[in-house]
Amino acid sequence: MLDMQEVTGSSPVSPTNFFIFVHIRRKEYRKQGNLTYLNQITVTFNEGKKRSFHRGITLNQVIETIFPDKYPHVVVGILNDQIVDLSFNVDEDANIGLLTSDEPEGLQVFWHSASHIMAQAVKVLYPDALLGIGPSISNGFYYDFRMNTTLSEDDLGKIEAKMQELVRIDQSFVRKVLTKDEAQKLFQERGEHFKSELLQEIPDNEVTVYESGDFVDLCRGPHVPSAGYIKHFKLLNLAGAYWKGDERNPVMQRIYGIAFPEKKSLEDHLKSREEAKKRDHRRLGKELDLFSFHLEGPGFPFWHPNGMVIYNETAKYMREVLTRHGYQEIKTPLILNEELWHRSGHWENYKENMYFTTIDERTYAVKPMNCPGGLLVYKSRPYSYRDLPLKLSEMGLVHRHEKSGVLHGLFRVRQFTQDDAHVFCMSEQMEAEVMNLIDLVDEIYHTFGYDHYEMELSTRPKKSIGTAEMWEKAEKGLSHALNKKEKFYKVNAGEGAFYGPKIDYHILDSLGRMWQCGTIQVDFSMPERFDLEYIGSDGKKHRPVMIHRAILGSVERFIGILIEHVGGAFPLWLAPIQCMILPISEKHHAYARQVHGKMIEKEIRSIIDDRSEKVGYKIREAETKKIPYMCIIGDKEMDSHTVAVRKHREGDLGGAELPSFIEKIVDETKRRLSH
Numbered sequence: 109m110l111d112m113q114e115v116t117g118s119s120p121v122s123p124t125n126f127f128i129f130v131h132i133r134r135k136e137y138r139k140q141g142n143l144t145y146l147n148q149i150t151v152t153f154n155e156g157k158k159r160s161f162h163r164g165i166t167l168n169q170v171i172e173t174i175f176p177d178k179y180p181h182v183v184v185g186i187l188n189d190q191i192v193d194l195s196f197n198v199d200e201d202a203n204i205g206l207l208t209s210d211e212p213e214g215l216q217v218f219w220h221s222a223s224h225i226m227a228q229a230v231k232v233l234y235p236d237a238l239l240g241i242g243p244s245i246s247n248g249f250y251y252d253f254r255m256n257t258t259l260s261e262d263d264l265g266k267i268e269a270k271m272q273e274l275v276r277i278d279q280s281f282v283r284k285v286l287t288k289d290e291a292q293k294l295f296q297e298r299g300e301h302f303k304s305e306l307l308q309e310i311p312d313n314e315v316t317v318y319e320s321g322d323f324v325d326l327c328r329g330p331h332v333p334s335a336g337y338i339k340h341f342k343l344l345n346l347a348g349a350y351w352k353g354d355e356r357n358p359v360m361q362r363i364y365g366i367a368f369p370e371k372k373s374l375e376d377h378l379k380s381r382e383e384a385k386k387r388d389h390r391r392l393g394k395e396l397d398l399f400s401f402h403l404e405g406p407g408f409p410f411w412h413p414n415g416m417v418i419y420n421e422t423a424k425y426m427r428e429v430l431t432r433h434g435y436q437e438i439k440t441p442l443i444l445n446e447e448l449w450h451r452s453g454h455w456e457n458y459k460e461n462m463y464f465t466t467i468d469e470r471t472y473a474v475k476p477m478n479c480p481g482g483l484l485v486y487k488s489r490p491y492s493y494r495d496l497p498l499k500l501s502e503m504g505l506v507h508r509h510e511k512s513g514v515l516h517g518l519f520r521v522r523q524f525t526q527d528d529a530h531v532f533c534m535s536e537q538m539e540a541e542v543m544n545l546i547d548l549v550d551e552i553y554h555t556f557g558y559d560h561y562e563m564e565l566s567t568r569p570k571k572s573i574g575t576a577e578m579w580e581k582a583e584k585g586l587s588h589a590l591n592k593k594e595k596f597y598k599v600n601a602g603e604g605a606f607y608g609p610k611i612d613y614h615i616l617d618s619l620g621r622m623w624q625c626g627t628i629q630v631d632f633s634m635p636e637r638f639d640l641e642y643i644g645s646d647g648k649k650h651r652p653v654m655i656h657r658a659i660l661g662s663v664e665r666f667i668g669i670l671i672e673h674v675g676g677a678f679p680l681w682l683a684p685i686q687c688m689i690l691p692i693s694e695k696h697h698a699y700a701r702q703v704h705g706k707m708i709e710k711e712i713r714s715i716i717d718d719r720s721e722k723v724g725y726k727i728r729e730a731e732t733k734k735i736p737y738m739c740i741i742g743d744k745e746m747d748s749h750t751v752a753v754r755k756h757r758e759g760d761l762g763g764a765e766l767p768s769f770i771e772k773i774v775d776e777t778k779r780r781l782s783h
């Protein structure tokens with residue numbers, strides 16, 4: 109297995125996640141014309157409590173004085189908005205705060221510190237191991253090594269035991285500032301050529317290294333004060349990973365791990381990890397015969413009949429909702445000529461991820477996005493303000509090149525369908541349209557059984573097009589819409605697309621994981637590039653506002669997430685097989701076929717299991733296939749024209765008249781109940 113997460117950075121060259129490792133430079137304390145240094149400094153805690161201390165006191169000492177009863181789980185300090193080690197010396201008046209491992213940023217420091225301890229243990233056990241990188245990630249940490257021994261899962265226990273020893277010895281993480289030359293000499297002497305390579309890429313003249321005993325790592329920090337903090341940890345698995353994620357580079361051995369300050373948290377995490385493994389959509393996809401992948405088309409999903417039911421029911425539902433919300437569906441070509449992609453800007457910005465082909469000696473591209481096609485449809489006729497808003501939806505099949513190492517079941521593929529749509533409106537309609545979209549997303553997520561999600565509003569980045577006035581108007585439109593709908597949202601300042609601000613949705617699944625799915629994006633670029641217009645009520649030409657939006661995102665990925673969310677037990681309206689008919693013996697076959705015929709008439713997806721197996725065995729098998737309903741048919745049912753109903757996970761529901769049972773299934777399907 110090759111794992112190539114997009115990570116460049118222990119000593120992340122760049123931040124590996126939302127948490128920013130801050131490179132601290134000591135400021136020289138020098139007041140102009142006043143060389144008398146005061147030996148007292150004032151420290152303000154969380155912009156409240158003020159205390160005086162001796163200059164140079166460590167942050168840890170400050171915290172211990174302010175909180176003599178110990179503040180639990182403190183891992184690092186915040187000094188004037190920068191996250192620093194607790195051993196940091198406070199040299200001037202400062203505002204300080206603290207971060208605990210119960211907070212996401214603190215936990216990231218905790219995990220990253222654990223990666224150092226793991227690396228130290230590996231170096232003790234395998235002295236020839238060369239260090240790659242060891243960052244924290246969204247669910248733990250890893251470290252990459254290059255060494256002669258090929259590690260196996262059995263070696264993880266040995267490494268864990270060595271880590272326990274290091275935790276008991278409780279060495280401190282000692283931060284040292286070196287010049288780049290000094291650091292280069294240090295790592296060259298140790299033969300750590302991967303570290304030397306990383307060093308060369310750092311533009312600063314000073315770098316920091318962290319020592320724990322005789323282990324030393326190039327790292328920006330910060331870390332917990334000492335190894336003793338990392339009491340509860342577990343090494344999870346091994347993977348191969350190319351150095352710097354580049355397949356031309358050597359393959360490193362990557363060890364993943366997890367750590368928590370409390371034993372209970374670690375146990376809970378390992379439990380939900382086990383559950384996630386059981387629900388892995390790649391495994392369930394095989395067990396429930398939903399889809400497959402083949403070497404003949406890496407990253408291109410093959411949908412099987414069962415999977416196709418889920419796919420088509422999803423698409424059918426989406427069409428129904430969108431029609432109700434005033435959308436009109438379009439379909440645009442998969443392959444369009446090169447010139448179009450120059451005009452749309454994709455050639456310039458997205459070429460690496462696109463596939464090309466030649467027709468009549470001219471270059472064409474396979475579409476990675478649906479927007480340009482939608483724009484050509486818009487441009488095919490004139491519009492007046494009365495035609496707006498115009499909502500064009502497209503279940504658009506797109507192809508994007510992904511490196512083979514990052515492909516992952518349905519989550520990361522090279523071909524997928526976006527539930528795409530473009531809303532063209534007047535700028536004064538934008539806010540109302542965004543409010544409509546917020547309602548639409550609520551309705552759709554609720555139907556699929558997702559009632560919790562988080563929203564993020566991303567605003568103007570440094571590199572962007574459009575005027576300040578356009579941005580302000582669009583950002584205000586989005587935030588007003590969110591406020592009017594009483595939505596809580598996080599603002600990601602400067603994280604918008606270069607062409608406009610956006611709202612992103614992250615849905616929460618039943619295992620507590622967040623998945624980015626929906627997006628609503630205002631675009632200033634495309635209407636300009638494609639010279640879109642409409643005639644306003646003043647009789648003059650105006651530019652419409654364009655909103656791109658996807659709610660499921662990639663339908664393939666959304667189904668993958670759903671498979672794991674429901675653990676393969678789909679709600680009735682999506683279930684590939686809704687009802688399994690189980691005749692007890694051969695004499696019941698004729699009536700079973702009658703029942704089946706009645707169900708098919710009402711478009712209920714049912715099948716008969718008429719194998720000569722015992723009925724108990726057939727029931728267990730239908731249970732493992734997670735089929736919502738079973739109808740068991742014996743003498744009693746045959747004589748009274750009823751069925752004995754069993755429901756997945758709930759068991760026996762007793763006998764039912766056939767017509768009323770059929771009506772119940774039809775009604776439940778129509779209402780698309782999520783549970």
Ligand SMILES: [Zn+2]
Nearest residue numbers: 118119327329
């Ligand atoms: Zn580090």
Ligand SMILES: [Zn+2]
Nearest residue numbers: 478479530656
């Ligand atoms: Zn678009």
